Amino acid sequence: MIETGWIARFSTFCIRRRAAVVIVLGLATAILTYFAALVEVKTVFADMLPSSHPYVKVHEKFADTFGGSNMVTIMVEADKGDIFDPAILEKVQTLTLELRKVSAVNPFQIISLASKKAKEVRASTDNIETRPLMWPDVPKTEAELQELKAAVVRNPLVYGSYVSTDLKAALITVDFIDRLVDYGVVFKEINEMVAKVKDDRVHIHVVGDPILYGWVNHHLPETFHLVLATAALIAALLFFFTRTWRNTVLPMLAGLISAIWALGVIKLAGIHFEPLVIVVAVLISARAVSHSVQIVNRFDEEVDAIESGHEKCEDAARLALLDMFRPGMLGIIADAGCMAVVALSPIPLLQKLTLLSVVWVFTLSVSAVILTPVLLSWGRHPKGFAHPVNSAPVLHKFLGFCAWVATSRARYVVLSMAALVFGISAFYAFNLKIGDANPGSPILWSDAPYNKDSAAINQRFKGVDRMFVVVGDESAGFVKRTEVLENISKFQRFMTAQPEIGGSLSIADVVPTVNRIMHEGNPRYYELGGNETVNGSLMYLFESVSEPGDLDRLVDTSYQNASVTLLFRDRQGETIRTAVARVKEFIERNPLSQGAYYLAGGAVGVMAAVNEIILSGQIEAIALALFVLVIICSIVYRSTIAGMVFMVPVILSNTITFSMMAYMDIGMNINTVPVAALGIGLGVDYAFYIADRIKEELALGKDAVTATTIALHSTGFGVVITALVLILAVMLWWVSSLRFQAEMALLMGIWLAVSASSALLLMPSMLFVFRPAFVFGQK
Structure with missing residues (x-):
């Protein structure tokens, strides 16, 4: 048979000019290796912000005044007794002073019992005065300590906020300049x-995004x-299953070159590497191993089929490249097309991850x-095996079972079971949560020091994470109005009724x-002033005896804008959505005659923006990715039915995985979105190889039963090997100290298992039952 078409010409060219091809690829790999070694592995805060979102615009406008999203909270907790011990108070003071030396710190946003901003206001018939509670010196005598304790208890801005209500812990908060912060440096310092x-006298807990x-x-x-370790395990498993060094080294070489090229290109593009997606990168490189294994297996088939001759390996390599080019490239393009959809997100981090x-x-x-195949053309077909353990008979028995299922009435059972599994998993998939699904950080395990510190601080204080809402107007002195202050006070009471919000x-x-x-401490006068003039006077009195900037975290200098800071005990997606909904509900029910509320800044405000984008765009992104898949398949196979057929295993693998995410309390957040998009492509790769081989055998005149059996015992053999190798390899990540990496590896393992099962059982059963023309139409 004489092959025609550009793929045949391309295959012939690659093998005939194999020396030139290897030299060009070798030079390119050497150059890109240099750049790959220079790739930076880091997290950049600015990349996480969807700058077009109104919440982020409010955050960026007021972050330097009212507090950014990179706030760090330090709790100093007494092991015994309370914190009013000179030795413990000195530690609070030392930490407060030393924070000024930390890189990218905002020195005006360091607040604690030992800072100048923690003040006591006193008034008498003679004058009004303020003095720092514990600055510049730490009290030494028992009388001084008792006086400090009494001053703290009667100060509502400190008691409960910076000193716990049981007096056993003190809090230090510090903010950083977002555009300058380097998480690794801040963490170390x-x-x-x-x-x-x-x-042994204190426990110190530290939390915050840095x-x-x-x-x-x-x-x-x-x-x-x-x-x-993953690379070593993949190599060991390949060696076990293939039993030859050649069939182990070539796929591993493909994965290595893929990683070098990718890292080199992103360095040239000026993109850094996000550490949380390393598991995704490993899986993509593992896909190179998968494609390479398919080609090596096909090469071995062709060598066995070709009569002995001088150009035996060259012909086999050319035929392997010719036969596997279309399904291989189709899988690659489908993966890339589905991932490219994520780039539509306005979040720079997701856009850069998509390009990567x-x-x-x-x-x-x-x-x-x-x-x-080019490297295979120089080799020889192995005449023996490197070890005696032969797993092929067991695997072929399983593949024989798959062929029997697809070609017997059992295929209807497979289709029925697939429909049932789809219905159940789709139902549970609707329970998938947008945003973080658990208290603490989902990036780390619940028993990690960070999450333990977060739980400890939340137990003693009102909340670790913050969101500020701005109340403002263009007119100076707007905040002094009684209506505005009363509305703000009412807003605070309304919001703190939500259990997850500890205070404001x-x-x-x-x-x-x-x-x-001003009324000698009479509690009857603990109320707002009767009019704008009185409120303005009270604010002026406080400001006149304070240091510059003491009110910056509450109002701006012209009193046009004020912040309401809400303290959250967790960052769960449901908590944030409820809070945002309640803010909007309050604004709608309690409108101001002038001015407005602006959502939202701080760490929780930024996260609310990200969650809203993911929530609004996730369904559209999945639908668009499926549309891209349908278009690609329709173009390649010249049939719209092809796109619909290949969409079935994709939808099945997605619903099963999303239902598992819901069951395991894994939320859909900025870190998991790229994994979900990649999974769409993963759900179809194996099906391409099986369907294309059945199509090829039918075109050679085989009947449907024979074509299906041959496809499963040949191409299916590569599917089983690569699926087993990759599933076992990614499961190694379950030991990772980063919970996110472990859970994403588990999800990838599930995705691969469903994808392989669909390719070996569901896809041939569907083709055998419905006999679509794009497979059965050519003879």
Whole structure:
């Protein structure tokens, strides 16, 4: 038979010019290796912000004044007794002062019992004065300690906010300049600072995004060790199943070259590598192994079929490239197309991850589809095996069972079971949560130091995570109006009724305090002023005896805008959505005659923006990815039915995986979205190989039963091997200290298992029952 078409000409060219092809690819790999070694592995905060979202715009406008999303909270907890011990108070003071030396710190946003911003206001018939509670010196005598304790208890801005209500812990908060913060540096410097003051008298707990992502960087060495262990395990499993060094080395070489090309290209594009997606990158490189194994198996088939001759291996390599080019490239393009959909998100991090993933996927076309058969053309068909353990008979028995199922009435059972599984999993998939699904950080395990610290702080204080809502107008002095302050106070009471919100802070808390002090501490006067003039006077009195910037976290200098800071005990997606809905509900029911509320800043405000984008775009993204898959299949096979057929295993694998995410309380967040998009492509790769081989055998004149049996025992053999190898390899990541990596590896394992099962049982059963023309139409 004489092959025609551009694929045949391309295959012939690659094999005949194999020396030139290898030299060109070798030079390109050498150059890209240099750049790949320079890739930065880091998390950049600015990349996480969807800058077009109104919440983020509010955050960026007021972050330097009212507090950004990179706030770090440090709790100093007494092991015995309370914190009013000179030795413990000195530790609070030391930490407060040392924080000024930390990189990218905002020195005006360091607040604690030992800072100048923690003040006591006193009034008498003679004058009004303020003095720092514990600055510049720590009280030494018992009388001074008791006086400090009494001052703390009667100060509502400190008691419960910066000193716990049981007096056993003190809080220090510090914010950083978002555009300058480097998580790895901040994490290191703060931990070194804490280590100097930590002893058996206190427990020190530290939380905040710089610390969280610092922990991710801290575990990078372990992550790299897991990458190496995964590569070693894949090689060992390939050697076990294939029993030859050639069939082990060539697929591993394909994965290595794929990684080098991808990392080199993203360095040239100026993109850094996000540490949380390393498991995804490993899986994409593992796909190179998968494609390469398919080509090696097909090469062995062709060698066995061709009569002995001088150009035996060259012809077999050319035929392997010719036969496997279409399903291989179709799988690569489908993976890349489904991943590209994520780039429509306005979040820069997802856009950069998409470019990384698409580039990485397309490198497979070079490292696996082209280079593997070219290198095979120089080799010889192995005459023996490297070890005696032969797993092939067991695997072929399983493949024989799959062929029997697909070609007997059992195929209807498979289709019925698939429909039932789809219905059940689709039902449970609707329980998938958008955003974080558990208290603490889903990136780390629940028993990780960070999550333990978060739980400890939430237990003693009102909440670790913050969101600020701005109340403002263009007119100066807007915040002084009684209507505005009363509305803010009412808003605070309304929001703190939500159990997950432990407390709030605003200028409406300060004015009643000053009013009471001006009336010699009479609690009857703990209320707002009767009019704008009185409120303005009370604010002026407080500001006149304070240091510059003491009110910056509450109001701006012209009193046009005020912040209401809400303290959250967790960042769960449902908690944030409920809070945002309640804010909007309050605004609708309690409109201001002038001015408006603006959502939302702080760590929780930014997360609310990200969750809203994911919630609004996730269904559309999945639908668009499926549409891309249908279009690609329709073009390649010149049939719209082809797209619909290949969409079935994709939808099945997605619903099963999403239902597992819901069952395991894994939320759909900024970290898991790229994994979900990649999974759409993963759900169809194996099906392409099986369907294409059945189509090929039918075109050679085989009947449907014979064509299906041959396809499963040949191409299906490669599917079983690669599926088993990759599933076992990704399961190794379950030991990772990063919960996110472990759970994503598990999901990838599920995706691969469903994909392989669909390709071996569901796809041939569907083709045998419905006999679509794009497979059965050519003779």
